[in-house]
Amino acid sequence: MAKVISIKDMPTELKIRLVKELGYGSDGKFVLDKQGKEVLDRYTSEPVEIENMAILPGSTIILDDNPLSILLYLDEYGDE
Amino acid sequence: MGMSNDPLASVSKGFFSAAIEWTEEKFRSVVAEIFDGDLKVVHDVETYRILKEQRKSPELNLFSYYVYDVTLCQLFRIGLALRQLECNVRKRDALRTRTVKLYGNIGLHIAEFIQNGFFPKYLDIIMAKAKTETEIKREFLEFFENFEKVVTFIKETDNVEKKANEISTRILSNLPNTYIIFSSVVAMSKCGKVKHLVMSKISGYNVDLYKTPAKEVYFLHKAE
Numbered sequence: 001m002a003k004v005i006s007i008k009d010m011p012t013e014l015k016i017r018l019v020k021e022l023g024y025g026s027d028g029k030f031v032l033d034k035q036g037k038e039v040l041d042r043y044t045s046e047p048v049e050i051e052n053m054a055i056l057p058g059s060t061i062i063l064d065d066n067p068l069s070i071l072l073y074l075d076e077y078g079d080e
Numbered sequence: 081m082g083m084s085n086d087p088l089a090s091v092s093k094g095f096f097s098a099a100i101e102w103t104e105e106k107f108r109s110v111v112a113e114i115f116d117g118d119l120k121v122v123h124d125v126e127t128y129r130i131l132k133e134q135r136k137s138p139e140l141n142l143f144s145y146y147v148y149d150v151t152l153c154q155l156f157r158i159g160l161a162l163r164q165l166e167c168n169v170r171k172r173d174a175l176r177t178r179t180v181k182l183y184g185n186i187g188l189h190i191a192e193f194i195q196n197g198f199f200p201k202y203l204d205i206i207m208a209k210a211k212t213e214t215e216i217k218r219e220f221l222e223f224f225e226n227f228e229k230v231v232t233f234i235k236e237t238d239n240v241e242k243k244a245n246e247i248s249t250r251i252l253s254n255l256p257n258t259y260i261i262f263s264s265v266v267a268m269s270k271c272g273k274v275k276h277l278v279m280s281k282i283s284g285y286n287v288d289l290y291k292t293p294a295k296e297v298y299f300l301h302k303a304e
Contacts, residue, residue, distance in 0.1 A: 004120040004128055005110070010102050018121075021111045044178055054128075057117040065123045067161050067171060068178040071131050075154060079132045 001080055002057055015050050022060055026050050031062055043072040127171065130164050131157075139200065146217050152224055155179075155187055159194025166195075186228055193231065198260070198297055201290045205258065205301055219257055230256045234263040234271040244277035251282050251300070259285075262297040271296050 007015060016026045024039065025032040031039040031048045038047040041064040054065040058077045063069045100106060113119035122128050134140065134157065143156045158179050165172040179188045193199065202223075210216045223230060232247050251259050261278070263271035275298045279287060282300075290297040 002118050002120050003113075004122060004125055005100070006123060006125040007121050008123045009100065014102055014107060017107070018111065022114065044182065052123055053121075054123065055114055055121040057114075057120065060114065065127075066178065067127050067131060067165065067175045068158065068182070070122070070128055071157055071161055072154065074131055074135060075157070079135060 012050060015053070018055075019050070019053070019062070022055070022062075024062065041066075041069050043069045127165070131161060134160050134164065142203065143199065146213070147220050147224070149221070149224075151183070151187075152190070155183060155190045156194050156199075158183075158187075159191040159199075162191055162195040163197070189231070190224060190227055193227075193260075196262075196295055196297075197292070198262070198290070201288075201297070202258065202260075202299065205288060205299055209301070209304065223256075223258060226254070226256065229254060230258060231260045231262075234261060234267050234274055236267040236270065238267070238270060238274070240270060240273045240277060243274045244281065247274065247278050248281035251278070251285070255302070257302050259300040260297060261300065262295060265294050265296075268296045271298070275300075 007018075010018070012028075016028070019026055019031050023034065025034075025036065029049060029051075031050060031053055033039050039062055040046065041048055042061065044064060044066070046064050048062055048064045052065050054063045054070065054073075055061070056063060056073055056077070058073075061073070063073060110119060110121070114121060120128070137160060140156060140160060144153055147153060147156075158175065162172055162175060165175060176188060179191055183191075206216055206219050210219065229250060232243070234243060247259070247261060250256075261271060261275050275287065278300070279285070284303050285300045286303050288299040288301070290299065
């Protein structure tokens with residue numbers, strides 16, 4: 001079962017580095033895709049902010065870390 | 081902060097919410113674990129834990145047993161989440177707002193029905209009357225499909241007579257198996273008066289009262 005950690009205290013620059021390692025980008029506020037467009041949360045269609053993102057398994061999904069998106073993610077992918 | 085070299089060594093029961101000292105080594109280890117699919121990275125570990133644990137709720141299992149509709153099951157889980165986040169106004173309100181955006185006002189009302197703990201009481205009434213599981217399933221579907229027509233929330237500012245007329249007209253024209261009238265604590269006395277007036281205008285219905293310190297709910301159900 002995958003572990004769950006918080007990156008609340010991770011410095012912003014490191015969060016930006018993290019999304020870049022995963023093939024995304026950032027303008028400092030939002031997570032951007034390869035075309036430089038804002039990544040939208042797959043459930044709420046809200047742009048995902050670096051300071052509130054969740055990175056979850058399932059071809060590495062980046063979501064906005066809010067209860068509704070997490071709830072629907074768990075619905076779709078389970079909690080393994 | 082004194083941490084071991086492995087940032088994830090102190091992960092307890094799969095969750096780790098303490099601050100991590102973000103050295104290069106730790107950062108690389110997190111990236112590797114994400115690529116391996118062994119790590120979920122969030123900002124709010126506590127909410128993730130609550131939502132994960134919620135999936136084991138007996139109330140949810142019971143609901144899922146009778147209701148196969150995906151959207152209704154999602155709304156049920158949202159209702160449980162609203163209940164669990166009740167003490168965190170900011171998170172709870174954000175969840176309410178997003179629920180309305182995704183499922184409309186009716187979706188929020190169904191989730192609030194669950195949040196308020198009305199489902200087990202409703203289930204009690206249905207189970208006492210139903211003869212087969214199929215009947216229970218059909219009753220649930222009808223109830224939730226017509227939710228806005230069979231549930232009325234009484235506000236402090238409502239006019240008792242007007243509300244009672246509205247509800248009795250709905251009952252007499254649709255003859256639902258169950259009709260629910262409820263209010264929060266501030267309008268409890270008004271809710272009782274509305275129920276009393278409604279019962280004087282209709283026949284063939286029994287009423288059950290379910291009371292909590294914060295809510296008063298009348299379940300009007302068709303007599304056998």
